[in-house]
Amino acid sequence: MIATINLDGVWEFQLDGEKQGRRLPMNDTIALPGTTSLARKGEPNEAAHADCLTDEYAFEGWAWYAREFEVPAELAHASAMLYLERTRVTTVWIDGQELGSQNSLCAPHVYSLTNRLTPGAHTITIRVDNTDYPTKGGHMTSRDTQTNWNGITGRIELQFLGEAHVEDIATYPNVESRTVTVKGRLIGAKEAQLTVSAVSFNAAREHAPEARAYAIKAGEFELAYPLGEEALLWSEWEPNLYKLRLEVTQGDSTADIHEETFGLREFKAEGGAFTINGAKTFLRGKHDGLIFPLTGFAPTSVEEWLRVLEIAKSYGINHYRFHTCCPPEAAFEAADRLGIYMEPELPFWGTVTDETYDNHNEAEQRYLIEEGYRMLRAFGNHPSFVMMSLGNELWGSKERIDGILKDYKAFDSRPLYTQGSNNFQWVPVILEHEDFFCGVRFSKERLFRGSYAMCDAPQGHVQTGPQGTMIDYDDQIIPPSQPDSSAADGHTGGGEIQIQYGTEAKTVQADAAEGVIVPQVPVISHEIGQYQTYPDFNEIAKYTGPLKARNFELFRQRLADKGLDHLAEQFHAHSGRVAVEAYKEELEAAFRTKHLAGFQLLDLQDFSGQGTALVGVLDAFMDSKGLISPEEWRTFCSDAVLLARFATYNYAAGERFEAALQLRYMRPEPLQGFTLSWELTADGERLAAGEAVASAGGAGDFVEIGRIGFDMPDVPMMTRTTLSMRIEGTDIRKSYDLWIYPSGVAVDKSGVKVFEDLTDEAAALLEQGGRIVVIPDPNRLTNAIEGTYCVDFWCYPMFRSISESMNKPVPVGTMGLLIDHEHPAFGHFASEPHATEPWRRIVSHSRSIILDGTDKELQPIVQTIDNFERNHKLGMMFECKVGAGSLLVCAVDAMLAGESTEGRQFLHSLFEYAKSEAFRPRAELELAKVRELIR
Structure with missing residues (x-):
């Protein structure tokens, strides 16, 4: 790229809800990038949604945007493109000449302007339509999350390229050979010289491999650029990055310069685990639906995504799963810098069909498939883009879904692929071409999540009442050798079954159960948690943007009508404490499970829609709700988690307490000969204590530290005690509350x-x-x-x-x-x-x-x-x-x-x-x- 013209600023503007066409002169102005709602354009929305936030200026239809720009003489004959980073369905005109339309929800809209620009003034007109999408759009367009906004966000610019330039650049890192393969296309010349150089950044030390020159010819090219033995690897622990510079020269002059960020890494599925550069990792995932209450759309600035992802990382998160959506490039760039493993998802929540289905919609499915290719082309070079999903809770043709996976893998082998998140809910299957499985069960009884809705019963162990910390899911994931006779929900053959589908129920066709599933790929537990807290009505004042918490206002009024509004803050705080303890058991059960490769929380933050699901320990703004500190949360959500396995939290005086002490260790550096100290205390008094010595060899080690046992002391009254454990010289610690009851207590009703x-x-x-x-x-x-x-x-x-x-x-x-x-x-x-x-x-x-x-x-x-x-x-x-x-x-x-x-x-x-x-x-x-x- 040799130059850009920024089109940010004030545009002429016109709303056209009835789609009548632009009227001249245009009667308003708007600042872009932005949305009509953020600019408060149109009629105020008087609705008050109870199930989600209310967009104060919700608008659906056509919106027209126009402005003039100047083209310098020296750029008039260069190859040029109009770049719209994120928008809806667009149609573009230059000086009244239509260029065409684009409809990607997930990737930039890029229009060619080559040979259309002369020196001087020009007028650009853009029509944005946020209706009649080729697909429903999942959380890309849902009012439950980022809203169905109209506008253009992110970069809006004209990009000028040299007569000879490269495009469609894809970087393929190779950790073993310490090289990066660069694929692309040379445009505008029969041949040219391409000089490749790189320099590290976001790293503890600088590394700049020697520049190399390559002769390339018109069309596709592929080259391997050596980084050397000193090359820095990218991972969650050390997110080292490189800025790759591609300089196209003809003769003695530079024709064009192209830059890309990449990371040297290898993210693989090996057996039942994920590895990064050969070291095992455990995915501690967070669901994300692009909820940003101050704007109603996903930010496109790296700074805002760094803020959000740093908060998540402070709570031990190393993985993001985007529910039926794909974030803007800034999210991937921030994740690159922080070492977060990203999994975007096609914007689809429904049934994938082929010609054998009555409701087959080939046009929608071709759109979705192409949307996936657009996502891979736009964001695939980011080292954080390590996984990709075809959608959420899909049904339909397994053959068609598997075929899509096969084609994606042939096109781009860099990310790992899954058929979708919790597909075929009651009758799951692992497909030939998926690299990992994400779900909640392998049959009716083989559950590997701690909580379920009543319509999806049986419920999980966190809901039905464990009295201790013994539960794991190993036998549910890899069953005992005897055959599993329980098909999903009792279904041993085909037919219709009812499932939860979004916020409704749906009848679907279930294929015949295909026997006992024994996964040979990593297994991730889907949307775990979902423990609700009562609303914090103090949060209402934080909604200063176009989205208003009229649902919270309605809930507050309902509480006042029952005469209970004076208890609101207590309801919030004390429901939250129970939710936190439920999350602790849910996450620890995952860490106790050796055959589980990770989990995806729903959610660390509140979910603003689908009935208003306040399931986070953070609110929708990613601010703390005051329920637990990130430091305490990390004691059960981190890359090193201490575990105590015991039968119950309640003990009579003199009763024997026994526990197995374990460590799920996911850090790359060995922890040799560590000392674990433990103690049981009550009101500052030590009741029992001890030490154990063990070693952790590195990432992926599941350490059986040893067993402890002692008789609970005699107490004169019911006593709350704390069992605390700590690995000396580290931040690794854990505590549990235990209760001791005095002996000889009788239930004496005499006199009552x-x-x-x-x-x-x-x-x-x-x-x-x-x-x-x-x-x-x-x-x-x-x-x-x-x-x-x-x-x-x-x-x-x-x-x-x-x-x-x-x-x-x-x-x-x-x-x-x-x-x-x-x-x-x-x-x-x-x-x-x-x-x-x-x-x-x-x-x-x-x-x-x-x-x-x-x-x-x-x-x-x-x-x-x-x-x-x-x-x-x-x-x-x-x-x-x-x-x-x-x-x-x-x-x-x-x-x-x-x-x-x-x-x-x-x-x-x-x-x-x-x-x-x-x-x-x-x-x-x-x-x-x-x-x-x-x-």
């Missing part, structure tokens, strides 16, 4: 009037000023919500609707507990204001009574946090004055809860409180109202 219902006898006692406890049978309560420990999956409104449409059980939809932990009822049951492991079995055998309409003074002792759609006031345990008497209600199955150590301790504390003088409720309810509630 206990009823299963508010009988006439109970009512009479209350009338006489008595004190009673009602422990109703949870299974008989009708005005109540089922007890569940884990927070809701994704978001209640979306999956309630999907479950109903599929005739599947509706999710419980609750989000942890708000506990009055300083209440005297917990005098013998140590508690936090949020749910912790001692509550798991108790909550699982409970229901929470719906207390809607009761006075604000009636604050449950244990309140279950409901979702933002229902906002019920839910009391698992509450007390009130009824007439002259005092009533304590606890909707827990005492028999089942009492089978556990922690359940007995809870009931003991409950009844001791009921006997005490501290049992003096303040809130008052009429007897008739109480009977209405406990029905």
Whole structure:
């Protein structure tokens, strides 16, 4: 390239929602790059979406953009191109002459202007259409994520090339030979000299290989440029980069200069693992749907992507999977610099068909296939572009999908390819030409994720209640030798099945099950997590751009209408604490699994759409929600994770504690003869301690450090302890909370009037000023919500609707507990204001009574946090004055809860409180109202 003319600035502008055509003179102006919404053009949008953010100036249709530019005389006869970095469907005119149209959603639009420009002034007109796409576009066009914007973002420029120049440059690094193969085309000359040079950057030291000159001829060329033995490799640990310079000369003059960034790396699938330059890596992935709430579109500046990716990396992330979208070049450039492994995806979420399907849409599929080629041409030189997916949760023709993979691999062998993310959900298959598999199961029982929606049940172990840290997925990924008799969802043959499809249900054709899948490629667990937190309404003020959080405003009003708005911040904080602990177990289960090659979180940040899924420990802006620090998160999401494997979090005094200590080590440097120190502490006092010595040989090592065992000390009261581990001289550490319960604790009801219902006898006692406890049978309560420990999956409104449409059980939809932990009822049951492991079995055998309409003074002792759609006031345990008497209600199955150590301790504390003088409720309810509630 010999020159550019920047077309940023003020353009003439006209909206044309009805597609009537441009009217002259144009009646407005707009700053480009940008979007109509960012510029606040058009009529304000009065809608208030509950399921996603609301674009305040949403516009769909044609928008016209025009401006004049000057061409210097010395450039008028050069080869020229118009470059539009990112836009929608464009049609371009120069001086009224139409150049044509382009419709890529993922790659730049480049128009040839050669022989169309003369010296002096010219007018360019661009029509951008954000309707009638060749495909739905996934998260490239969804209002759930970056919105269906209209405009042009990123670079808008005229690019001028020398008469002789190179194009279609592709770089193929070869780690073994320390060379880079350069492929391209010479245009505008029969032959020329190409001088190749390179210099390192983003590296601890500079390396500049000797420049080499090559004679090339018109058309395609290929050359191998040696980097030398001192060449620097690119990886997540050392993201060394090179700037490659290609200088085209004819005679003694330089005709053109082309520059590319590349990294010398080899990212491979070897057996069941990924390797980078021969060293194993474990993918700690994050989902990304291009959510940027301040603009409504993905940024095109490297600085903004560096900010975003550096935040993710501070939480241990080394991999990004882009859900049905491809980010702009700046994202790849930032990932190059930081050592992030990128996986863009075709903008497709649907059915891939061939001529045997009734709904075969060849035009759409040809478009999508070509879109993939455009992505590879545009971004394939970036060392961070190591993987590529054909779409999200695809169905249809396995043969057609495999054929597309085969063709892509023949075209560009640099990235690894997968058929898609969680394809053929209930009837998965590994295709011949895919390099890795991304899914959630290999059959109905072979699950390798910790959480699932109710419509996708069975649910995962994080939801159904592990009492310890023993779960891994090794047997689910590589099954025992005996045949697996359970086909997916009971389907042993073809036919129609119902699946979750986006935010709806869909009936699809299932091929016959093809036997037991034993993967021979790396396996990645798809969209793990999805643990929801209650909204933080303080976030509303942050939406200062075109996107407004009217969904949050609606949720806040719903909460206020139920009289619970004073609890909003507590709901957010305490649901978040349970979500964080769920993520910790989810991620550790992945790290405990030797046959798993990585995971892809959904998500580290909140997802603004699809019902409003607040599933992140970061908000949609990638800002912390105050739930956990990045340093603490990295103790269970990093390239070195300590693990303790033990059976339960709850122990009676004198009970034996045993744990296997392990290290999942993914750093390249060996860790020889390290010392692991561990201790059990409570309130600063050391209760037990020890050391172990082991070694880690380098990346990919799974170290069995050893076992520890000791008898839990005698304690006078329920005690929360912390088991801490640390590898001396490193940042590698881990901690777990464990609870010890005093021996000899009995559930003593003597002196307490206990009823299963508010009988006439109970009512009479209350009338006489008595004190009673009602422990109703949870299974008989009708005005109540089922007890569940884990927070809701994704978001209640979306999956309630999907479950109903599929005739599947509706999710419980609750989000942890708000506990009055300083209440005297917990005098013998140590508690936090949020749910912790001692509550798991108790909550699982409970229901929470719906207390809607009761006075604000009636604050449950244990309140279950409901979702933002229902906002019920839910009391698992509450007390009130009824007439002259005092009533304590606890909707827990005492028999089942009492089978556990922690359940007995809870009931003991409950009844001791009921006997005490501290049992003096303040809130008052009429007897008739109480009977209405406990029905």
